[in-house]
Each structure stands twice: as structure tokens, then as C-alpha cells.
Amino acid sequence: MSSGLGYNDTPIVPGTRWHVHDGDRMQPPVVTPGNAGGPPSDAISLFDGKDLSQWEAAHRTGPAGWKVENGTMEVVPGTGNIRTKLKFGDLQLHVEMASPTTIKGEGQGRGNSGIFLMGLYEVQVLDNYNNPTYPDGTVGSIYGQYPPLVNAMRAPGEWNTYDIIWQAPRFDGYTVAIPAKVTVLFNNVVLHHAVELQGPTQHRVLANYSPHAPTGPIELQDHGDLVKFRNIWVRGVKGYDHP
Numbered sequence: 001m002s003s004g005l006g007y008n009d010t011p012i013v014p015g016t017r018w019h020v021h022d023g024d025r026m027q028p029p030v031v032t033p034g035n036a037g038g039p040p041s042d043a044i045s046l047f048d049g050k051d052l053s054q055w056e057a058a059h060r061t062g063p064a065g066w067k068v069e070n071g072t073m074e075v076v077p078g079t080g081n082i083r084t085k086l087k088f089g090d091l092q093l094h095v096e097m098a099s100p101t102t103i104k105g106e107g108q109g110r111g112n113s114g115i116f117l118m119g120l121y122e123v124q125v126l127d128n129y130n131n132p133t134y135p136d137g138t139v140g141s142i143y144g145q146y147p148p149l150v151n152a153m154r155a156p157g158e159w160n161t162y163d164i165i166w167q168a169p170r171f172d173g174y175t176v177a178i179p180a181k182v183t184v185l186f187n188n189v190v191l192h193h194a195v196e197l198q199g200p201t202q203h204r205v206l207a208n209y210s211p212h213a214p215t216g217p218i219e220l221q222d223h224g225d226l227v228k229f230r231n232i233w234v235r236g237v238k239g240y241d242h243p
């Protein structure tokens with residue numbers, strides 16, 4: 001084969017059936033990137049500013065109780081967490097979020113919400129603009145486990161972006177074989193890179209794993225604050241050589 005189309009006289013890449021530079025290896029699927037943070041062509045839009053049709057109440061039966069206005073969804077305190085009707089395993093998730101413009105409360109009491117992967121693992125949403133709290137509860141923290149590397153929070157009312165790459169845990173019987181792993185960018189700044197989680201999110205106690213399903217919903221937290229979200233999309237992440 002020519003160098004442009006690949007080689008079949010080269011060694012086999014360990015763990016695969018492909019030669020180094022193998023031209024017969026599956027071509028990566030073509031994806032058209034979205035404009036200005038919008039979903040790429042192979043994403044599932046979970047909220048495009050119109051309605052909550054992709055969401056339901058998380059801890060009771062019934063529809064999601066949050067309100068949609070001017071292209072955003074906003075927590076309606078007391079209506080509870082909401083979650084996607086669809087369930088996901090390994091994923092790439094984009095979420096945009098803005099803190100309430102009326103500043104109320106301090107520490108964990110200001111602009112608190114959360115993004116729960118698989119309904120269990122919280123990436124913190126909090127207004128930490130000139131509002132310190134315990135580091136492992138700061139905006140973008142893996143709550144109770146890892147503080148964000150930096151605090152890249154924008155001012156109340158301004159839009160922040162989360163880009164999360166999530167690898168679900170794998171279980172072998174009752175024990176965790178491969179812990180969950182997450183990478184988080186916030187406003188395009190890396191907060192965590194492939195850190196291993198200690199288990200589902202807990203408050204004031206240590207996390208530890210117990211087996212759960214290989215997929216779960218994305219859940220957003222009602223912590224009583226008027227946090228807004230928009231432009232939420234997700235892509236399943238598959239292995240190499242996978243259509």
C-alpha cells in the first residue's frame with residue numbers, strides 16, 4: 001500500500017488486529033461540529049430552549065416541574081430534581097448554566113444546583129463568584145471528593161459552560177472492577193482530568209461503591225436556588241473502531 005492509504009507490512013498494534021498505520025482499519029465516523037456551543041451532528045439534544053420533553057421528575061412520578069422561559073430552563077424550588085428520560089453510560093455532556101442575578105445566601109447556600117451523572121455522581125453547580133466554600137464543594141468539584149483545580153466562575157447572570165467526559169464504573173459481582181473516571185472543563189478550563197471517583201456522591205461521609213446498572217439518567221439538582229440552564233446535549237462515547 002502507498003503511504004497515503006496505509007500499510008499492511010507493519011507490526012500489529014498490541015491488543016488489536018490492526019497493523020500500525022493499517023488502511024483497512026475503520027474510518028472514524030464523520031461528525032459535523034455545532035456552531036457556537038451548539039450540539040454536533042451526532043449529539044442528542046436534551047434541552048434546546050423549547051421544552052422539557054426529555055426530562056421527568058427524578059424522585060417522584062410525573063413531569064419535570066421546572067420552568068422554561070426565554071430559551072432557558074430554571075429551577076422551581078420545591079419541585080425537586082429532574083432527570084433525563086434516557087439513560088447513558090460513557091458520555092460527553094455539554095451543559096450551560098447561569099447563577100441567579102439576585103445574590104442570596106452564602107457558601108453552599110448561594111446558587112446551588114448540581115449535575116448528577118448516572119443520577120449518582122455530582123459535579124457541583126454553585127455560585128462561587130466571590131463566594132468561597134469548602135473546596136471539595138466548590139463549583140465544578142466532584143462533590144466531597146475532588147476540589148476543582150481552579151475556580152473559573154463567571155459573575156451571576158453570565159453563562160458558564162460545563163464539558164464533561166464520563167466513563168461509567170464497571171462492576172464485577174459486588175465489587176467495582178474499574179472505578180468511574182471523569183474529565184471536566186468549565187468555561188474551557190480544565191478542572192479535572194481523568195480522575196477516578198471513590199463512589200457515588202455523599203454528604204459528610206466517605207463515598208464507596210455498590211453495584212448499579214451500566215447506564216443511568218443525567219439528573220439536575222433542585223437545591224432551592226433559581227439556577228438557570230440552557231443548551232444541554234450529550235454524546236455517547238464508544239470505543240475505538242466502533243461505528
Ligand code: MG
Nearest residue numbers: 112113114125
Ligand atoms: Mg449541589
